[in-house]
Amino acid sequence: MTPSPSSPQESLVDALAQTAFMTMAELTRISAENDLSLTQLRMLAILRDRRPRMAALAEYLGLEKSTLSGLIDRAQKRGLVQREASAQDGRAVDVFLSPAGHRLAEQVSSHIADALAPGTAALSSDEQRTLQSLLERMLDARS
Amino acid sequence: MTPSPSSPQESLVDALAQTAFMTMAELTRISAENDLSLTQLRMLAILRDRRPRMAALAEYLGLEKSTLSGLIDRAQKRGLVQREASAQDGRAVDVFLSPAGHRLAEQVSSHIADALAPGTAALSSDEQRTLQSLLERMLDARS
DNA sequence: TATTGTTATACTCTATAACTATA
DNA sequence: TATAGTTATAGAGTATAACAATA
Numbered sequence: 327m328t329p330s331p332s333s334p335q336e337s338l339v340d341a342l343a344q345t346a347f348m349t350m351a352e353l354t355r356i357s358a359e360n361d362l363s364l365t366q367l368r369m370l371a372i373l374r375d376r377r378p379r380m381a382a383l384a385e386y387l388g389l390e391k392s393t394l395s396g397l398i399d400r401a402q403k404r405g406l407v408q409r410e411a412s413a414q415d416g417r418a419v420d421v422f423l424s425p426a427g428h429r430l431a432e433q434v435s436s437h438i439a440d441a442l443a444p445g446t447a448a449l450s451s452d453e454q455r456t457l458q459s460l461l462e463r464m465l466d467a468r469s
Numbered sequence: 470m471t472p473s474p475s476s477p478q479e480s481l482v483d484a485l486a487q488t489a490f491m492t493m494a495e496l497t498r499i500s501a502e503n504d505l506s507l508t509q510l511r512m513l514a515i516l517r518d519r520r521p522r523m524a525a526l527a528e529y530l531g532l533e534k535s536t537l538s539g540l541i542d543r544a545q546k547r548g549l550v551q552r553e554a555s556a557q558d559g560r561a562v563d564v565f566l567s568p569a570g571h572r573l574a575e576q577v578s579s580h581i582a583d584a585l586a587p588g589t590a591a592l593s594s595d596e597q598r599t600l601q602s603l604l605e606r607m608l609d610a611r612s
Numbered sequence: 613t614a615t616t617g618t619t620a621t622a623c624t625c626t627a628t629a630a631c632t633a634t635a
Numbered sequence: 636t637a638t639a640g641t642t643a644t645a646g647a648g649t650a651t652a653a654c655a656a657t658a
Contacts, residue, residue, distance in 0.1 A: 338597050339585050341604040346492035347511070348608060349485055351531065363647070368490070380617060388494065393649050395618055400647075417616040417657045442482050448610030449603060454481050457603045460596055461484040465491060467591030506624065506649095523640060536626050538641055543624075560634045560639040 352441040360434055365389075366401060370423070370431040377422040379412060406430060495584040503577055508532075509544060513566070513574040520565040522555060549573060 350364070357367045365387065372378075372386050384394040398421060401407045406427035412418035423431065446454055493507070500510045508530065515521075515529050527537040541564060544550045549570035555561035566574065589597055 337582075338589055338601040338604075339582050341601045341608070342488070342492055342585055342589075343496070343581065344608055345485070345604050346489045346496070348611065349489035350493050353486070353489070354531075365648070381615085388497075389648090390650055391617060392619080392651080396648075399618095412616095415616080415658075419617065438486065439480075439482050442485055445607040445611045446481055446485075448606055453603055456599065457607075458481040458484045460592060460600045460603075461481075461488050463591055464588040464600075465484070465487055468491065468588045508625070524638085532625090533627055534640065535628080535642080539625075542641095555639095558635075558639080562640065 348445075349442065353438065356434060356437045356441060359437075360430065362430075362434070365397060366406075367434065369397065369401065370406070370427060370434065373407065373421065373423045373427070374431050377420055379415075379418045379420055381418070383421055401427075491588075492585065496581065499577060499580045499584060502580070503573065505573075505577070508540060509549075510577065512540065512544065513549070513570060513577065516550065516564065516566045516570070517574050520563050522561045522563055524561075526564055544570075 353367060354364050357364050362370070368387060369383070372383065378386065380394055380398070381391060383398075384391045387394065389397070398407060398409065402409060405424055407421055408424050410420045410422070412420050446457075449457060496510060497507050500507050505513070511530060512526070515526065521529065523537055523541070524534060526541075527534045530537065532540070541550060541552065545552060548567055550564055551567050553563045553565070555563050589600075592600060
């Protein structure tokens with residue numbers, strides 16, 4: 327099941343879960359250091375190369391549309407994102423990062439790379455490539 | 470940085486982050502299906518083989534002690550955990566799973582294994598062992 | 613009528629600060 | 636005085652339900 331701290335992994339599932347919790351702990355810490363929630367971090371990451379409608383962004387994040395309204399309200403108030411009425415559909419609203427939002431997303435991105443580096447540094451270049459390849463195949467198999 | 474949905478990974482860091490988000494998404498979904506938050510799921514996992522004091526559990530979970538008080542209040546009200554005054558220290562309170570809590574933890578555990586199986590099934594037995602070993606070495610390098 | 617998004621409401625999660633009881 | 640835990644308070648994140656505007 328979910329990993330207990332410092333417990334030995336007995337299976338691949340345990341190792342995956344523990345890796346997930348370790349990574350999420352780092353992401354949560356980095357989010358907090360930048361006054362972001364984990365959800366806001368994900369939102370920033372998604373908006374980095376997209377300009378979705380509210381409904382599409384809610385779908386990406388796995389949230390109800392009402393939840394997203396509040397999330398975007400707060401991010402917009404902080405100047406990180408902007409709303410714009412869709413040209414195609416009078417009911418729809420597009421969301422996208424402001425320049426400040428883009429800057430923050432870039433900054434957070436480099437912090438994440440730094441935070442995960444210690445673990446990956448324990449592996450040789452060959453092993454890193456192997457790990458990346460195995461993870462990608464596992465992820466691809468799910469979609 | 471954090472993965473966007475369905476975007477190609479360009480580095481090990483991206484693959485790790487995307488794996489983390491995929492895994493956490495499954496854990497979040499399973500938690501919700503069992504009327505648990507992700508934090509409550511982690512708490513159940515930790516208490517499965519431990520009987521810590523409030524302060525130690527808060528430390529494990531990375532929460533303030535006041536946050537944990539509320540968390541345990543709600544879990545206790547649902548009959549999942551129990552509190553007991555420490556025999557050693559009159560100020561301290563031990564926390565542990567109730568029988569119902571243990572049953573729920575076991576049930577959730579098997580759901581998690583089922584949820585992660587599709588991805589791991591894409592790999593051969595040898596590859597699964599390799600992946601597990603690489604992840605474990607990466608995790609060990611951090612502690 | 614169906615869809616997009618917002619608003620109203622309620623509950624959980626979280627932290628900070630103040631407090632009680634014990635060491 | 637210092638530590639363990641709870642309570643009070645406030646804000647963010649979340650969902651459900653009701654609503655307005657548009658398709």
